[in-house]
Amino acid sequence: xxxxxxxxxxxxxxxxxxxxxxxxxxxxxxxxxxxxxxxxxxxxxxxxxxxxxxxxxxxxxxxxxxxxxxxxxxxxxxxxxxxxxxxxxxxxxxxxxxxxxxxxxxxxxxxxxxxxxxxxxxxx
Numbered sequence: 001x002x003x004x005x006x007x008x009x010x011x012x013x014x015x016x017x018x019x020x021x022x023x024x025x026x027x028x029x030x031x032x033x034x035x036x037x038x039x040x041x042x043x044x045x046x047x048x049x050x051x052x053x054x055x056x057x058x059x060x061x062x063x064x065x066x067x068x069x070x071x072x073x074x075x076x077x078x079x080x081x082x083x084x085x086x087x088x089x090x091x092x093x094x095x096x097x098x099x100x101x102x103x104x105x106x107x108x109x110x111x112x113x114x115x116x117x118x119x120x121x122x123x124x
Contacts, residue, residue: 005073006095013099016066017106020059021114027055070095 031052033045074095 013102
């Protein structure tokens with residue numbers, strides 16, 4: 001993959017990992033029926049649970065589409081030179097692994113922010 005494409009995908013992965021934690025918490029609160037969310041107390045519990053499940057499915061579909069784009073933009077590099085049946089392609093797998101690690105880094109950064117900056121201010 002070209003260096004600028006890899007950079008764009010890395011920035012998107014980092015931002016996606018950073019903000020997906022809040023999205024998943026909101027979906028989990030809707031799914032479990034927590035009443036502390038503003039503006040959804042009037043929703044019936046079945047609709048609230050369906051919205052939470054739909055949010056999880058939407059997140060999974062967005063993640064699958066994102067990794068599909070990475071796979072389509074990755075260049076194919078032959079791992080082995082030799083017989084045709086022994087050729088394996090390593091380019092897309094390595095790019096997807098790299099972006100998955102950057103996505104996980106964004107999640108860890110957001111979790112660290114919540115633990116060390118946001119939550120201590122809430123208890124003071």
